[in-house]
Amino acid sequence: MFSSIGIPGLIIILVIILIIFGPSKLPKLGRSIGESMKNFKESTKGVMDDDDEVKKEEKL
Structure with a gap:
């Protein structure tokens, strides 16, 4: 995602912020x-973690 922006783009974004x-x-x-x-x-x-517990209970 950030690889397409480039360094100059990031600098411009930081200056605007x-x-x-x-x-x-x-x-x-x-x-x-x-x-x-x-x-x-x-x-x-x-x-x-809750999802893992539900899957373990279903196996039993």
Whole structure:
């Protein structure tokens, strides 16, 4: 996905984000995105674990 954008495209995107949110909001934005990704991974792991348990019970 990112291989088609290239380095110049990524730099332009980062500059636009910097202009929109400003330098003071970027750390907060990055932290909230990181926490969201962590919560998403934890919830999908829980769903996958539940799915594995259901499959094990069906085999019995």
